[in-house]
Amino acid sequence: MAHPLERLGRWNGSGWDPVDADAIGHGDVRILSHGWAPGMRPLVEASPRFLRVWDPDAITAEGARFDRWYAPLAHAIRESDPTATVLAYTLPPVTPASDHPDRQVRLT
Numbered sequence: 001m002a003h004p005l006e007r008l009g010r011w012n013g014s015g016w017d018p019v020d021a022d023a024i025g026h027g028d029v030r031i032l033s034h035g036w037a038p039g040m041r042p043l044v045e046a047s048p049r050f051l052r053v054w055d056p057d058a059i060t061a062e063g064a065r066f067d068r069w070y071a072p073l074a075h076a077i078r079e080s081d082p083t084a085t086v087l088a089y090t091l092p093p094v095t096p097a098s099d100h101p102d103r104q105v106r107l108t
Contacts, residue, residue: 009054011074011086016054019087028084030077032070035091040066044093052090 009016010024034053036044039061044051051058058066074086 006050007052007090007092009052009088009090011071011078011088013075013078015071016052016088024085024087028081029087030081030084031087031089032073033089033091034070036093037066041093050090050092052088054088 005019005021008019010019037060040058043057043059047055047057053067054070056065060066070088074088077084077086
């Protein structure tokens with residue numbers, strides 16, 4: 001299971017950079033989060049590393065990049081708030097709760 005910081009990317013104006021604990025900065029922070037679409041689970045699980053939506057090999061069954069909407073959204077956020085830090089967070093693929101304790105969902 002990837003460390004939560006490995007699931008983050010920081011928008012640099014044209015792409016996503018890795019994030020470490022000191023990279024967030026001050027001011028407004030906007031976070032884009034996504035889950036994986038139906039049919040993407042085999043690709044995510046077959047990846048030799050934790051696959052993030054902005055990784056070049058995150059390709060749909062139709063051959064399109066999965067993140068085709070991520071960069072335009074990040075760009076629009078920065079246009080409306082130029083000093084904001086824009087982060088992207090990739091969730092792990094959904095599995096039954098019994099598969100892994102990090103993926104458990106508790107409904108109360």
